[in-house]
Amino acid sequence: MSSETKQILTTDGIPLEVSLKKAEKKNKIKAFLLAAPLLLFLVITYIFPIGEMFMRSVDDRMVTNMLPKTFQEMEKWENLEELPPEEVYRAFYEDYKLLVEKQQHGKLGQRLNKEKNGFNTITKKLFRQIKRKKIDESASLKEQINKLHKRWRNVEYWQAIKRTAPPYTMAKYLKGMDMYLAADGGIAQVEEDRRIHRILWLRTLEIAFFVTLFCFLMGYPIAHLLATLPMKYSNLLMICVLLPFWTSLLVRTASWMILLQQQGIVNDFFVMIGLVTDDNRPEMMYNKVGTYVAMTQILLPFMVLPLYSVMKTISPSLMRAGKSLGGTPFVAFWKVYFPLTIPGIGAGCLLVFILAIGYYITPALVGGASGTLISNQIAFHMKTTLDWSFASAMGLMLLTGVLVIYWIYNKLVGVDNIKLG
Amino acid sequence: MGKNPEFVKFDKVDKSYDGKVLVVKDLQLDIAEGEFITMLGPSGSGKTTCLMMLAGFETPTHGEILLDGNIISNIPPHKRGIGMVFQNYALFPHMTVYENLAFPLRVRKVDKDEIDKKVDKALSMVSLNGFETRMPAQLSGGQQQRVAVARALVFDPAVVLMDEPLGALDKNLRESMQYEIKHIHESIGVTVVYVTHDQSEALTMSNRIAVFNDGKVQQLSNPAELYEKPVNSFVAEFIGENNTFNGEVVDIAKDKCKVKLANSEILANPISVKSKGEKTTVSLRPERALINPTGEMDNMFTGRIEEVIYHGDHTRVRLNLLGSSEFILKVPNSTSNLELKVSQDINIGWNSTDARALDPK
Secondary structure: OOOOOOOOEOOOOOEHHHHHHHHHHHHHHHHHHHHHHHHHHHHHHHHHHHHHHHHHHHEOHHHHHHOHHHHHHHOOOOOOOOOOOHHHHHHHHHHHHHHHHOOOHHHHHHHHHHHOOOHHHHHHHHHHHHHOOOOOOOOOHHHHHHHHOHHHHOHHHHHHHHHOOOOEOOHHHHHHOOEEEOOOOOEEEOOHHHOHHHHHHHHHHHHHHHHHHHHHHHHHHHHHHHHHOOHHHHHHHHHHHHHHHHOOHHHHHHHHHHHHOOOOHHHHHHHHOOOOOHHHOOOOOOOHHHHHHHHHHHHHHHHHHHHHHHHOOOOHHHHHHHHHOOOOHHHHHHHHHHHHHHHHHHHHHHHHHHHHHOOOHHHHHHOOOOOOOHHHHHHHHHHOOOOHHHHHHHHHHHHHHHHHHHHHHHHHOOHHHOOOO | OOOOOOOEEEEEEEEEOOOOOEEEEEEEEEEOOOOEEEEEOOOOOOHHHHHHHHHOOOOOOEEEEEEOOEEOOOOOHHHOOEEEEEOOEOOOOOOOHHHHHHHHHHOOOOOHHHHHHHHHHHHHHOOOOOOOOOOHHHOOHHHHHHHHHHHHHOOOOOEEEEEOOOOOOOHHHHHHHHHHHHHHHHHHOOEEEEEEOOHHHHHHHOOEEEEEEOOEEEEEEOHHHHHHOOOOHHHHHHOOOOEEEEEEEEEEOOOOEEEEOOOOEEEEEEOOOOOOOOEEEEEEOHHHOEEOOOOOOOEEEEEEEEEEEEOOOEEEEEEEEOOEEEEEEEEEOOOOOOOOOOOOEEEEEEOHHHOEEEOOO
């Protein structure tokens, strides 16, 4: 277009663009109002809880609020290799006394105990002394407290208190990766035999990857059959694919337990055909095998349906064209049919992988010790240890992981190429 | 014309899909090398099935198909070396025009330079040079059609099959593509088997036309003969327009017969009637009947105009003649045109050679 293009006016002299905007405005407002409840719903049920989760995972204000004077005095504590000066002891004593009055001293002890083992004992000791009014506030508190327990004379315990000063902490995230904030403020790895989370993360990725692979290998032919069979058979097959969808997840998992257990149907069958001896039945449950089998079956429809919807749109004449032009059936499939199904493969794999990475019920029931995933660990901290902030941190790490995978996928394949139907 | 008159041969071919109904019945058809043959017929007449059997996507239930003297019934489609243009083009949507055309060459392991040369040649044949890097979705319907034709020809197949290739195009484009395909055929001399249900397409393009109905070839002849001399009433009805009279033969000679209608008698040309007393349908092309004939004609009647429809180059006139109000006349529009008005009485005449007494409907 030339730069001298005149502004087009409507018949009453208003510029066309202005007029168009005015005309569209009403529709835009209408559209927004229609979408507004959903937007509000999303904010309330999704964005807000995630924000709350994040806050909880980094929140460390409890100690900060309990020991305000202590932390103030600790600012002046210069040589961290030596015990803090008298002022810090006094401030800590005053803060603690206040907590005793408010009966919150127990919480502090527990929290500090998490930071460094052994705190609970020595804070309780201090508590008893305060209760019995054995502390002489006019004398040196440093000496009196140090006398209570040898741990009070250990500088590491005072360093641990100082570490809890900042209101926000990365500690939960580091813990999720089997790391911790060392005394010197750096990041350290936990001992090798205690790195349980890293094993879980890797296992989760591994199981999600293989479940996706198995789903793809099994789902592709099924989807192809569904898309090409005559209506009469494909409807029946479609019901077979969807039937598990309509059955409760628990019921399906329970039926896998019936099938796979050592005295179960599959093992009975193996014994019957002589594959294994009766006293040597393989364990197919409470380990990875069980998780693989059950999760693959449960997630299969999520692979089949996107693949099917893409394959349905591929004209059968394309394969014929490929063959009539001289391609062997394999070449016609590989060069013509397969590339056209990639959007469906992408959608199916992404869907199954993301669902698998956060799967909970099935691995919890059939996974046993070696088949549980990170989500089971999250649930464990939610329900058993009640360490919600750690559970939140791991949940967010999982979410970030999914977003990263999505991002990589977008870079590799392009989200525009995803087709769900 | 071609050297081998039996380049493609259908030998007593039957085809049934369900074991109950024959879709193709005892098909006997020879196609000469370099010929443009069209299979024409209504849908369900078996023409596409024949094409699919030739391409190798369907197997004959009985009989053999021969290509250049070799039985091909057991050869899979990709080894037959037959090019095919599909109804919806079947261009590979994820490949560029170049890649689409290169596909048949690449699977034949032709080397790169040769592929470039052949693709270029094929594209210039359909005047699409410069479109190599486009994706099929970026082309118009007509352009996609040309790419499909070029792709079917690029590997120099002995036979090219076309399955209603112009069905999705609009009328003007369809007509110009008809000429284009015809010219490509003439310039490279490939054998073309073309399937369509559009009779004007068939008449325009073909050397010979096989009219299919009910799984059988009704007539196999060149376009002029098919139109002028249909051998049965189905062909007469299917190709072009047609006035029919149903009656009974009352007198028959070598090249003339007298047919008794409900309340009159006409003279006709006996094609499929042999003896007196046979039922017959007499077929007469609308343009063969003249208004106010000047010369002597052996059928002369008076009819009343029921309807006059202006069609641009000609006017269609519907008459009430010989007890039927469905008699159609085509009058060319020229400066010296007659004034035709509804409910006017006019004289109509035609020669008995143009009135063909065929099998009864």
